[in-house]
Amino acid sequence: MLARVLGPDWGARAARGLAFLRRRITGEYEVDDFGYDQELTDQVLMSLLRPVYEKYFRVEVRGIENIPADGAALVVANHSGTLPLDGLMLQVAVHDHHPADRHLRLLGADLVFLLPVVNELARKAGHTLACAEDAQTLLERGEVVGVMPEGFKGLGKPFADRYKLQRFGRGGFVSTALRAGAPIVPCSIVGAEEIYPMLGNSRTLARLFGFPYFPITPTFPWLGPLGALPLPTKWTIQFGEPLPTDGYPPEAAEDPMLMFNLTDQVRETIQHALYKLLVRRRSVFF
Known part of the structure; x- marks a missing residue:
């Protein structure tokens, strides 16, 4: 029985x-020298995130085969949603769907590694600080590294600016990929923009708590803890064709014009894919 x-x-x-x-x-x-605990990630952390990924956001993955089966790759994605759930769902997508069982090592903002508990969990899950040194070390080891260059500008943008990519910084991710000879895989995420529609930003509370922004949404802070529950939107994560970098000379990583052009190319590729996905989308929730 x-x-x-x-x-x-x-x-x-x-x-x-x-x-x-x-x-x-x-x-x-x-545990590796970055604090990554693969067994804990595979057996516990992914198991906790998987129901959110499969049942709540019902994530559809496209183009996962564009991440190479072996060797280094840099996945560059748009960033949104007020809280960085898109990074976690991106990690589950690679972990659960890549035919070669690749693992995504995400680069996170300083704030992630200053928060108690969050810092420890992020390290265990394979995340590390978004700096050129850490990224290059991981790429030289043949890892798949994930970066969201919009940072807090994308994560905390107003709902009125949804799916409009913010500036991609100074192209540091391109320079890192060039030095490692790693292909750049553009990634477009649809669905995260609507989980916490950010209608306002309380700068006073943001300064008080030391946050880059303090979101005001239709449900938060009005409904208290219940208002922190994300809306159950339907997500699509699409990986585009990789942009090879191994054909450039070693000095290319120091060429600011090349950095600008490649950064703009990656950004435009992601933006164009977002527009196409939005045109095909039937509904925010279905």
Whole structure:
């Protein structure tokens, strides 16, 4: 009877769970020099995020094969949604759908690594500081690295500016990709813009709490903690064709005009893909 309720493989699952706990207690698990704990990410963190990804946002993934099966790649995506849930959903998309079982190492803002608990979880999940040194180290190791160059400008933009890409900084991600000879994979995310429609920004509260912005949405802060629940929008994550960088000479990474042109090319590719996805979208929620 118990086997019928829990499923035929409940015994194997229980054994794996007990073995996982034993390794946690005895410290017999590996963490890299960035703090990445792959076992914890695979067995716990992804399991917690997967229901949100599959059931709540119902994410559709396209073009995942554009991330190479091996070797380094830099995934460059748009950023939105008030809270950085798009980065987490992007990580699940690569983890669960890439045919070669690639893992995405996200580059995060300073604030992520200043917050207690969040800092530790981000490190465990393979995230690291968005700086050229860390990004290049990961790319030289053959990792898939994810960056969202709009930063807080994209994440905290008003709802009226949804799906309008903000400035991509000074092209530092292009320089890093050129130095490592890693292809740049443009990524367009539709659905995150509407999870917290940001109608206003309380700069006074933002300064008080040390945040880059303090969002005012139709539900927050009016409904208290309930207002922090994101709207259940339907998401699409599309990976575009990779832009190769290995054909440039070594000094190309120091050419500001080339940086500008390539950065603009990546940005325009993502923006154009966003417009096409929005035209095809039937509804925000379906």
